[in-house]
Structures are given as C-alpha cells and as structure tokens.
Amino acid sequence: MDFTPSATSREWLARLQDFLxxxxxxxxxxxxxxxxxxVYPAFMQDLKDLAREEGLWNLCLPMLAExxxxxxxxxxxxxxxxxxxxRIPWSAEVFxxxxxxxGNMELLQRHATPVQRAMWLVPLLEGEIxxxxxxxxxxxxxxxxRNLQTEVRREDGDLVVHGRKWFITGAxxxxxxxxxxxxxxxxxxxxxSHGAHSLVLVPLDTPGVEVVRNIxxxxxxxxxxxxxxxxxxxxxxxxNLLGGWGEGFALAQSRLGPGxxxxxxxxxxxxELALELACDRALERRAFGTALAQQANVQEWIALSRLEVxxxxxxxxxxxxxxxxxxxxxxxxxxxxxxxxxxxxxxxRVVDRAMQVFGAMGLSPDTPLAWLWTWGRAxxxxxxxxxxxxxxxxRCEFDKARERGGSSADYFTTPEQMAQxxxxx
Numbered sequence: 001m002d003f004t005p006s007a008t009s010r011e012w013l014a015r016l017q018d019f020l021x022x023x024x025x026x027x028x029x030x031x032x033x034x035x036x037x038x039v040y041p042a043f044m045q046d047l048k049d050l051a052r053e054e055g056l057w058n059l060c061l062p063m064l065a066e067x068x069x070x071x072x073x074x075x076x077x078x079x080x081x082x083x084x085x086x087r088i089p090w091s092a093e094v095f096x097x098x099x100x101x102x103g104n105m106e107l108l109q110r111h112a113t114p115v116q117r118a119m120w121l122v123p124l125l126e127g128e129i130x131x132x133x134x135x136x137x138x139x140x141x142x143x144x145x146r147n148l149q150t151e152v153r154r155e156d157g158d159l160v161v162h163g164r165k166w167f168i169t170g171a172x173x174x175x176x177x178x179x180x181x182x183x184x185x186x187x188x189x190x191x192x193s194h195g196a197h198s199l200v201l202v203p204l205d206t207p208g209v210e211v212v213r214n215i216x217x218x219x220x221x222x223x224x225x226x227x228x229x230x231x232x233x234x235x236x237x238x239x240n241l242l243g244g245w246g247e248g249f250a251l252a253q254s255r256l257g258p259g260x261x262x263x264x265x266x267x268x269x270x271x272e273l274a275l276e277l278a279c280d281r282a283l284e285r286r287a288f289g290t291a292l293a294q295q296a297n298v299q300e301w302i303a304l305s306r307l308e309v310x311x312x313x314x315x316x317x318x319x320x321x322x323x324x325x326x327x328x329x330x331x332x333x334x335x336x337x338x339x340x341x342x343x344x345x346x347x348x349r350v351v352d353r354a355m356q357v358f359g360a361m362g363l364s365p366d367t368p369l370a371w372l373w374t375w376g377r378a379x380x381x382x383x384x385x386x387x388x389x390x391x392x393x394x395r396c397e398f399d400k401a402r403e404r405g406g407s408s409a410d411y412f413t414t415p416e417q418m419a420q421x422x423x424x425x
Contacts, residue, residue, distance in 0.1 A: 001318060001321055003076070003314065003317040003318070003321065005077070005080055006076075006077055008073070008077055009073070009076070009077035009078075009079075009080055009081070012056075012059065012071065012073065012077070012081060013080050013081055013084060015054070015055075015056060016056055016059075016081050016084055016085070016095075017084055019050075019051065019054060019056055020084065020085075020087075020088060020091060023047060023050060024047065024088055024091045024094060025088060027041070027043055027047065028088060030043065031090055032365070034223075035223050038221070038223070040173075040174050040223055044093065044094070047094045048093070048094055048095075048096070048127055051094050051095050051096075052069070052096075052127070055071070056094075056095050057069055057070055057071070057095060057096055057127075058070025058071065058095075058096050058097070058105075058125060059071050059073055059078055059081055059095055059097050060073070060078050060081075060082070060097040060102045060258070060262055061102070061105060061106065061109070061125075062074050062075060062078075062258075062324075063106065063109050063110075064109075064125075065109075068125055069125055069126065070125070074320075074324045075258055075261055075320035075321075075323050075324050076317060076320040076321050076324050078262075078320075079261060079265045079316065079317055079320050080265075082097070082261070082262050082265035082266050082269070083265045083266065083268050083269035083272070083313075084269060085097065085266060085269065086265065086266030086267060086268065086269025086270045086273075087269045087270065087272070087273045089266070089270070089371075089372075089375070092266070096125075096127045097262070098224075099169065099170075099259060099262065099263065100131065100132060100133045100169055100170050100259075101124055101130055101131050101170070102258070102259060102262055103133065103255040103256070103258070103259035104124065104131045104132075104133055104178075104180055104255070105121060105124050105125060106255055106258060106259070107180065107199075107242070107251060107254070107255045108120060108121040108124070108242075109121065110251075110254060111242055111243040111251055112242065113239070115239065116201065116239075116240075116242065120178050120201060123177075124178075128175075129175050129176070129177040129178065130170055130173040130175045130176045130177070130224075131170060131176060131177065131178040131179070131180065132168050132169060132170040132171040132176055132178070132179045132180070132204075132227075133168070133169075133170075133179075133180050133182075133255075134150075134165040134168045134171075134179050134180065134181040134182065134202075134229060135148075135165070135182040135252065136165060136166055136167045136168070137149060137150060137163070137164060137165055137166065138164060138166045138228070139164070143384045143385055143387075143388040145182075145196075145197060145249055146196075148182065148183070148184050148197065149163055149164075149184065150162070150163025150164065150165060150181065150182070150183050150184065150231060151163055151183060151184050151185075151186050152181075152183035152184070152185060152186065152198055152200050153185075153186030153187075154186070154238065155235075157237070157238055158235045158236065158237055158238060159200050159235070159236050159237070159238055159240060159241060160233055160234070160235050161181055161183055161200055161202060161208075161231040161233075161234045161235075161236070162231055162232065162233050162234070163183070163230075163231050164228070164229070164230050164231070165181070165228070165229045165231075166215065166226075166227070166228040166229070167215060167226045167227075167228075167382075168225070168226065168227045168228075168229055169222075169224060169225065169226055169382075170224045170225060171204070171211055171225050171227035171229060172211065172214045172222070172223065172224055172225020172227050173223070173224045173225065176204055176225075177203060177204055177205075178201060178202070178203060178204065179201075179202045179203075179204055179209070179229070180199055180200070180201060180202075180242065181199070181200045181202050181231070182197055182199060182248055182249075182252055183197060183198055183199075183200055183248065184196060184197055185197060185198055185245065185246060188246075194249055194250070195246040195247075195249075196246065196249070197246065197248035197249045197252075198241060198242075198243075198244075198245050198246060198247065198248040199241070199242040199243060199247075199248040199251055199252065200236065200240055200241060200242065201236065201240040201241075201242055202231070202234060202236055202240070203236070206234045206235070206236060207234065207235070208231060208232040208233050208234035208235065209229065209230075209231055209232075209234045210229065210230045210232070211225075211227050211228075211229050212227070212228040212229065212230055213227065213228050214226065214227050215227065215228060217374060217375075217378050218374045218377065218378070220371060220374050253329070253330075254329060256329070256336060256383065257319075257323055257329040257332065257336050258323065259383075260336050260339060260340050260383065261316060261319060261320050261323070261339070263340070263343065263379070263382075263383070264312070264316045264339045264340065264342075264343035265313075265316055267343040267344070267346065267347045267376065267379065268309060268312055268313050268316065268343065268346075270347060270351070270372050270375070270376075271305070271309050271312075271346055271347055271350040271351070272309060273368070273372075274305075274350050274351045274353075274354040274369060274372055275302070275305045275306065275309065275350060275354065277354055277358070277367060277368075277369065278301070278302060278305070278353060278354035278357040278358070279293075279302060281354075281357050281358050282295075282298050282302065282357050285357075292357060298357060301353040301356070301357065302353075304349075304353075305349075305350045305353055305354075308346055308349065308350065309346065309350065311342075312339075312342050312343055312346045315335075315338065315339055315342055316339045316343065318335070319332060319335045319336060319338075319339050322335065333392055333396065334392060334393045334396035334397075337389035337390075337392040337393050338389070338393055340379075340383060340384075340389050341386050341389045341390060341393075343379070344376060344379035344380045344386065345380065345386070346376075347372065347373075347375070347376025347379065348373065348376040348377055348380070351369055351372045351373040351376055352373060354369050355369050355370070355373060
C-alpha cells in the first residue's frame with residue numbers, strides 16, 4: 001500500500017487550496033455573520049458558479065458517467081481534498097461535495113431508474129438542488145433499523161408514507177427539493193430488518209410533508225438544518241420507489257463507505273486546523289514567565305494530537321485504498337465502522353486540547369474551536385452512535401476467531417511443556 005498522493009491528487013489539491021485561499025476564506029466572516037442571523041448567504045451561488053468554471057466540481061464521485069460533470073477522482077485521490085475542505089466546514093457545498101448530497105448522488109447513480117436519474121440525479125449533479133436522507137426517528141433507537149416506525153404502504157398505484165423523522169441534515173436548506181426516506185414496509189414482520197424496508201423518493205413539497213423545526217445541536221442551529229419532519233399520509237407515485245421493494249436497508253448501507261471517508265477526512269482537516277491554532281497560540285502566549293509552548297503539559301498535548309491525527313489519517317486512507325481496489329464495502333464493514341469511531345473521538349480530543357491552550361477565548365465565537373468541538377461531539381451520534389460501530393468491529397473480530405478455530409491456544413504454555421527438553425533439528 002502506498003498512500004503518497006498521486007500526481008493527479010496533488011494537482012487537484014493545489015488548485016483547490018488556491019481557490020479556498022483566494023475566494024472561500026475571505027468570505028468566512030460573512031458566512032458566520034449570515035449564519036448567526038439565520039440567513040443563507042447570497043454569495044454561495046457565485047462561489048459555486050466560479051468553482052464549476054474552474055473545474056472544481058463533483059470532486060467526490062468516482063462513478064461519474066460519460067457526460068456527467070466532475071473529475072472522477074478515486075476515493076484515495078479525493079481524500080486530501082476532503083481534508084482541505086474540512087478546514088472551512090461550509091466550503092464543501094461550493095464544490096458540490098457536501099453531505100448528504102454526495103451520498104445521495106452515489107445512491108442514485110447506482111440504483112435510480114432513467115426517469116429518476118433525469119428528475120433528481122441530474123439536477124443534483126448540476127448543483128441546482130439539494131437533498132436530504134431521512135432515517136433517524138425520535139421515538140426509537142434508530143441505530144437498530146428493526147425499530148423504525150415510519151411506514152410506507154402501496155395503495156392504488158401510489159406509495160403512502162406516514163411517520164416522523166428527526167435530525168435530518170439538509171432539509172432546511174433553501175434549495176432542498178428531495179427527501180430519500182427510509183421506511184418500514186407495511187405488513188413487514190415486527191423485528192425484521194433485512195427485506196423489511198424500502199427507500200422512497202419524496203419531494204419536499206409533497207402534500208403531507210411538514211418540516212416541523214430545525215433542531216439546534218448543542219445550541220448551534222445549522223443553516224442546512226438538522227430537522228424534524230412529519231409525513232402525514234404523504235403520497236407519491238409508485239415510480240418513486242428507489243431500488244426494489246424491501247431493498248432499502250441494503251441500499252442505505254451501500255452509500256455509507258465513501259460518505260464516511262469524506263466525513264472522516266473533513267474531520268482530520270478540522271483537527272489539523274485546531275492543532276495549528278493551538279501551536280500558534282502556545283508560541284505567542286506567556287504564563288508564569290514563559291511561553292505556553294515551554295510548558296511540559298502543553299508540549300504533551302501537541303505531541304499526542306500530532307500522533308493521533310496521523311494515525312487516524314492512515315486508517316482512513318487505507319479504507320479508501322481498499323474501496324478503490326475493488327474490496328466490497330460489505331467486507332470492509334469493520335474498517336468503515338472503525339474510521340467513523342476514530343475520527344469523531346479524535347476531533348473531540350484534539351479540539352478540546354486546543355481549547356485549553358486558548359483558555360476562555362476557545363469557548364467564544366472568536367475562534368472556530370467551539371464549533372469544531374460541538375461538531376465532533378455530534379459526529380459520535382451521526383451515522384450511528386459509537387457503540388453500534390464498536391459492536392460491528394467486535395463481531396468481525398469474533399468471526400475471525402471462529403474461523404481460526406481456537407488456533408491461538410498454540411501459544412499457551414503448560415507446566416508439562418515447560419518441563420520438556422526443546423528439540424533442535
């Protein structure tokens with residue numbers, strides 16, 4: 001395995017970093033000001049148009065078909081670009097690489113009918129609309145899909161959706177037009193998971209669909225939204241079924257691999273930024289007659305952060321490499337679960353250390369640290385809580401142990417074996 005960025009990746013990264021420095025970073029304060037007022041920035045469309053003119057568009061989609069706009073970078077080549085975007089959290093939308101659209105576009109690429117592609121995939125690829133993926137629910141532990149209560153039933157050639165979802169990212173975006181809703185099939189056996197769910201393409205303006213509220217996360221309200229949505233007998237044509245009836249769970253799992261790589265690399269970019277800020281602060285601030293950088297505990301925080309960021313990056317890059325080399329996502333379940341846990345916990349630790357170096361300023365809106373810490377804490381729930389992913393990893397390890405058939409017992413040493421003379425041939 002060689003994770004050295006390819007010439008292609010280095011070229012696109014240089015172009016992206018130049019664009020971020022010239023156009024995106026100068027708008028960062030204006031973005032924060034508009035976000036504080038709950039106003040979606042008017043300049044976003046100008047930045048998107050400029051990014052597309054420069055070819056920095058759909059960077060995250062290796063499966064683009066001929067004629068579809070984008071770069072077709074591999075997961076491994078895109079990873080450093082996602083890290084660069086993570087340093088300015090709102091910047092991914094500029095390049096049409098933001099979640100949940102990236103995962104939704106991949107899902108539609110794989111499973112949409114020609115009509116669905118024309119209606120939804122094409123405008124998403126063009127950046128004309130945004131979308132949401134609705135799975136989590138307020139009244140159940142949604143990490144176990146057997147609990148999901150939102151129901152879809154077939155009726156007179158239509159699909160009728162009834163239920164409630166929440167923490168649905170992107171649904172408050174002014175350009176959101178589509179919800180991909182995970183629903184339990186009417187009549188499915190209670191407690192069933194595989195084969196009991198379907199994905200339904202629900203236009204946001206469908207009668208019976210109500211965005212109830214944009215839920216703040218730890219007192220931070222996202223412009224894109226983490227929304228509570230109610231479906232009250234929302235009716236769409238049966239042609240809005242994505243994939244087959246009962247294939248929803250399998251389809252939803254298929255979108256998670258690359259999407260988690262994107263999330264994790266953006267997280268690593270944010271951790272790098274936090275580490276840089278902490279180092280700069282430690283060099284310039286003095287306490288008790290010396291620079292903070294000379295304090296042993298601060299040196300340890302900086303060193304641990306460097307070790308942990310580099311370790312996490314290698315783990316994510318290895319997973320990206322495996323996906324690019326044709327290893328099915330199903331065989332990478334443990335790896336994909338691992339990077340999600342590692343990255344989220346990493347962000348909380350690294351940013352927390354940086355906040356300590358900054359002191360009270362680290363809690364204020366004067367630096368990005370408070371927001372980065374909040375987002376890292378939220379990541380420990382998003383796409384499933386840490387505990388579910390740790391359970392997946394443990395199950396994979398136990399499966400390996402069963403395949404070994406107890407062969408590790410060869411490494412035990414009994415008193416009788418210790419008393420035997422070794423045989424040397």
